[in-house]
Amino acid sequence: MKVGQTLAFIDIELGKLLAEKPSLVTDPTLREYKHYLERILRRVPHMLSENEEQLIIMKDKSGIGAWQMLQGDWLSTRTFDIEIEGKKKRLPYGEIIGFYQSPDRDLRKRANQIVYEKLGKDELVWASALRAVCEDHLQICKLRKYPVAMTQSVIANDVDQQAIDSLMSTIEKNVGLYQRYLRLKAKLMGLDKLANYDVVAPLPNAPEMDYAWEKARGEVVEAYGEFDGELGGWVDEMFERRHIDGEVRKGKRSGAFCSSWLAGKSAYILQSFNRRLGDVYTLVHELGHAVHAYLGSRTQKPSNYEIGSCIAETGSTFGELLLTERLLSKAKTKEEKQAILANVLDEFGMAAFQVSARVFFEQSMYDLIERGEFLDGETVAKLWVAARDKIYGDSVDWLEVMKWEWTMKPHYYMANYRFYNYPYVFAQLFVFALYRLYKEEGRSFVSKLKKLLAAGSSKSPRELAAEVGFDITDEGFWEKGIKQAEEFIDRLEQTL
Template identity: 25%
Template sequence: MKKVSTKLLSLALMLLTVMTSFAQKERSEIEDKYKWNFTDLYESDQAWSAAKDKLAQEMEKVSSYKGQLGTSAASLLNYMQYSEQLMKEGYRLYIYASLKSDVDLRDADNMGRVKEIRQVFIEYGQKASFVTPELAAIPEATMKQFIAEEPKLKIYEMGLMDVYRMKMHTLSELEEAVMAKTGMITGTANAAFSVFSNAEMPRATIMMDGKETELTPASFSVARSSADREMRQEATKVYWDNYLKYEGTFGEMLNGQVKVNVFRAKARNYNSALEAAVKPNNIPVEVYKSLVENVNNNLETFHRYLALKKRMLGVDELVYSDMYAPTVKGVELKYSYEEAQELILTSLKPLGKEYVEVVDKAFNSRWIDVYPNPGKRSGAYSNGGAYDVHPYILMNYTDQYNEVSTLTHELGHTMHSYFSNKTQPFATADYATFVAEVASTFNEVLLNDMMQKKLKDDDLRLSLLMSMLDGFKGTLFRQTQFAEFELAIHEAAEKGTPLTGKVLTQMYGDITRKYYGHDKGVCTVEDNIAVEWAAIPHFYMNFYVYQYSTSFVASQALAAKVLEGDKEATKRYIEFLSSGGSDYPIELLKKAGVDMTSSEPFDKAIEAMNSIMDEIEAILNKKK
């Protein structure tokens, strides 16, 4: 393992380095060290196919457990261990297929494997549809007796007892079988969106660096953050005008996903699609709605940030296409991938030797697929679902500072998965989505704190502080804006409103203009920005985005204690990462030191944001 430097060598020079716009290479042209090693999962596609066929055969045996689950503790244990082995291998199979597909969505063989393993799960779901109703039929007292009699059932206790909390949403065996069969169609909208938006959608072009460039998500990310205002305005106009051409198509896809969510909620006797999304993890609906309300009540703080952006850009009118522009002239926060590694490893030292060593291993053992290539899925993610293997990170790295933040963000997910898989049995290793973004945004806080302490030059500090504010904008305000839109479109669908592309654009535009103070003259939102919803993959993830905001709030509070040198806080945080799904997410966060049912964490986050803005204004006033 390479030694982690204790100093950021030539940091100022790194900050001032001017990089050329990022150009995509064909995947075959990218060095292997920057690409995933799929053999950690399966040696070959043939080995995957053999494992898939074996799993399908094992799944046929599930019917032998029918009518046996409530007969004895031993019978119940036999089924739980059988099911666990199936799921462990099934997740591994699915991850291999989905990762290979994501590096080139144009490859029909890769896409075919995803469909094959999905079909295996769908067929198993139909065969195993008796399980949940049969478990729910076991008297609660009997279940507790079984767990007391058989110590090996203890690791399954939370899941087994949760059956009773969710009993009113459990259907009959026949109804569960029908619901399982709907799996053949319920993923269609998301799959169509992924293929169309990442691989088949015709792209517009603009002139960048003297040559005609296709505006992919990666190249648009570079163009919209250009210091050249004409460049970013042209790129923003061309990019979203192109999406408007396919407004109807994207509308049908998102409408299809919303219909799936509403159908599932109604079929399982939930009051709303929102309740159906949050109740399985025991999250009160009020937590979601309180987040939206709290953010709306603090839009003045967001507008203060926008006013600072306008002041630093020196423009008469701030427009939406200015949102990603560098705010300090002559300073561009850009780094090579190797420089990003050094920054990240240094910033994570407060979390201890093991944490840093595992992150270093991730860099050097091909856990990360680094660069964009034609056909590759856009964005970034970490997938830690292969319990007996390591997590995998997808990146589309383009040398910008926000990509350094994204990388350490995804490494936070990876470390959460690493510690959970290492510490917890498979039954409780998978953590709830509500806490999934805590570790990721926690890492971002550590990175920003380190950078802030290292920089002394006013311009460099201003650039970093604005980058930190951009984090508040992007995670707390923007993701809550998304959450408000997602709630609005589901509520509209539940009332029978047809969600056409034009309706979705109108709804998204209205919410965006409210957040950015369009009618108050704070920031002008160009008309075509209203179609931005069409490019957001998270709207196909069933009320996921609000958790970015809640997790951001939680991580701000937890990281502050660690950065103060509180050893107990650091210990509690590592224990939190190691807890997986061993308790409900609200309770796990309370043990770590933050109560998300109160407004205190949110209030502290807003206080921290205002403190950063105070510092920026002080520097700006000094420079007059």
């Protein structure tokens, strides 16, 4: 917190300097910091006095910060009663949500029903919190002179409104493709139609794919190696130097992450490797972060290596697609192919489409407040259902209680975190588009991607895309990503 505050004031000081002398941005002696300065200059018109900035930090602490804490504390102190294999159990939130992906359909359904019923009972709390968070944001927007509610996020993510509009419009035009996948998945699951608790559920006929550590290592090293020998070598070195803690043991924290040092020191990965297909994907994903850091942190100064969320998943998701291709080429049965394709398409669908529903939802709350209407629980739920239906159409049946789905997302209650969703959509479609390009251009694309990863944050996403020949404000670029997803869906359909 303290470090963050101090660093924030360095930017404010630099901002003041740039406001007086904007020509510093193009000063040849500062060439290396050009984009870093450009980013600060863009924030200058919205910066307030030091006293005002201090006051905002203070009011957030007992304002939005308190709502965020309440939401987190509420979730972590609730218990949920559920019957599993004939035994009555009382589980915390973190545990019961594990059943959302159970192979047992009835259990998935009950877990969803129980959780959202309880969340919905406290709609008063969630609506009060969201209303305060949104209204606070609109006030700050006025104070900082942001033209629209999304501007702060667009500047923070180093993108522009035009690019995001083009991205979201591409998503809206292609909801039919996602719905086609969901109908196909229903068929593969032997259902007439998916229910909400089936959307990311495993396929019932998915074969047991068991990956020993060495086998997984071989697959991921080869996946990167087939793309580029150097990348494959770096990935193998991560195993050789024992920089990946994959052991499953008691007391280990859950989840996975890649921690990389600056100035080209090596990266370290933590995960709990359970020998499943999903674990191999996690491994290849985290190694993609390591590769990204390897290239970026060796090339860039620390100030040019603050990779924003729109670009942060480029190495990792690209790695997942390389692995997908490799595993598909080796799959022996159609069930194996289906499991691999459904895995990649489930993830794509969530990041690109489900998350888009949240973008539309958030926007609709501001529109409503601006019209002077009051956000109570039922109104917010209606907005959520409308945004959700815009994506899913009639391809999925929803439990009535799913109208409370918005209540559990901690991000909605965090300070300075408005419109955090579209970067996920951006990241996903950006990499799918790049992967498409790789398939079209072949080997000549390899050096382009490496250059892009090495650029860190020294260039904006728009400039990075321009270097591979694309304009991200043009829907044509995003359509490339959609095309790649369509190709996977076609391949899945062919297995029927």
